[in-house]
Amino acid sequence: MERINVAIAGLGGIGKKVAELLYARHEHYARTYGVDLRLVAVCGSRAGRADPQGLSETDLEQLLPGHCGPDFILGAEPHILIEAGPTDIRTGLPGLDYIGPALDRGIHSIVISKGALVVAGPRLRQKAAASGARLKVSGATAAALPTIDLLEYGLLGCEIHSIEGILNATTNYLLSAMAEDRLSLQDAVLRAQGRSMTESDPSKDIEGWDTAAKLLILANFGMAADLSLDDVAVDGIQHLTLAAIDDWRAQGKVPKLIGRVTRQNGGFLATVGVEPVAADDVFALVSGKTKALRVNTDVMGEIVSIGTASEPAGTAAAALKDLEHILSALTVGTGE
């Protein structure tokens, strides 16, 4: 049975869930793709562990300080890297330091954190093309909501005119709380924090940057655009007042934070901002932590995808969907 070695960089909630699912699905991978899949190296920001024969679940609870960083992870010579570190959309670090060298060496890379893709998406795509490595980004683009799959696979052959999405769960929850319970943004944030539904500092969500990051990755990977964050006109929900929401309600409309990319004059127009959505638009029913993407095409018309998966399991499962797509391509004809 062919041996496939996997490494995970980043051991927060999502990285740990990825590892847990990898162990649970070991038999599934053997049965379906004829591979013996081993986790040969893992690390967080300060500690990690490697074993060329494969780490056990117990090993993951006994990490060794200092065993971390790109050289440590890539030194384990994985066939596949799963990058699940923190996101910094200004520097792309630390993910970029793992993914770039991995792709250069022909290591298939599954990226969950958005930073490196936002900062250097087209360049990473070129590295992958040059070395023949696969670069998969489902976990970074609204995770369990099928977005990049829909653009790349489900609508293959179509011209995609535009995409628009409700891509950030935190702001969608806040907007629902403001519109349905007439909470101020500040009170909505306090409620979300009380329910552990947002980070201690949700400003990147509130100001629209998380939506912009996902939108950018979808445009660059799913519409063959070559945009940078500076090309996106980004506004968030921070200026939205209850009075504006009341005005919209009087017209039967609800506020949603929408990211949108439209083909225009041979280029792309990309925006993020709050918009009133009519009650008979399915986006009006995308409430709370639900996310959605609408795609307009030439011959396949309009497609809407709506998803409600919870974190971190949904994100981890999205990354492992990417893993199976790689396994499927690597083992053509040998699997089911």
Added chain:
Amino acid sequence: MERINVAIAGLGGIGKKVAELLYARHEHYARTYGVDLRLVAVCGSRAGRADPQGLSETDLEQLLPGHCGPDFILGAEPHILIEAGPTDIRTGLPGLDYIGPALDRGIHSIVISKGALVVAGPRLRQKAAASGARLKVSGATAAALPTIDLLEYGLLGCEIHSIEGILNATTNYLLSAMAEDRLSLQDAVLRAQGRSMTESDPSKDIEGWDTAAKLLILANFGMAADLSLDDVAVDGIQHLTLAAIDDWRAQGKVPKLIGRVTRQNGGFLATVGVEPVAADDVFALVSGKTKALRVNTDVMGEIVSIGTASEPAGTAAAALKDLEHILSALTVGTGE
């Protein structure tokens, strides 16, 4: 440049649209997959034409009587068959006579008509596995609405607990007309016929059989079920009264014809019937000719896909999406 020969069986509106798109996309296939794709044989029920060097668009307007049937089409030795004939869900003919022998010979088959898949889906899957041919069914499962892709690709690795869908555009249009304009079923049918939105005999739609056929294919191909049409409890919209619709409206609900497959006790429960749908369910906004599928999974939660493509272009485009998936697999590493 590698030569790929394609044959089309069935030259109704959809088969003709498939041919039209194939010509329009010839350069795209060359650029993306490095293949010279030629249409080497086509036929309807009474006439057809073949040319080993590839038919021109003009050739398609000058079909030769008697040049038709499985021996004629398969005699042209295509690499890929696109089957776009009429659907008969009781006999599977004429499609079955083309698809079965094609798969036996290792010819990749893209199936648009539902009959053969309903009558012999699992058997055809086995034939494909035995010969190594690919069997693709996007065009038979609600076409441009990504359904089988979602199950097979977008949710890969998940356990699918249940699927439920609004899968038949004609009945959905009729139900919208009944609920919104208080038309009787008979008057709604007359309106649909006046707008060319239904066949002259829409009974297979109205009695739920078209929904059942699509549901069965989705279950057998997307959930690894092995159901026959007799396993599906099928009811249609023929018994629905305006009084029942009024009662539901008083509760804030709208009628939808829902096909549903649920895993139960190690098997599958499959039903088709009219149900009242609550106003805050996105299915309530799936009106007119729009279709939708909801999938419940273990780790990826609930995913809803909604599509509005028009016929025949949307169906033809779905079949050609399948074609690109085959080209992509055949030319791994040689394309972009």
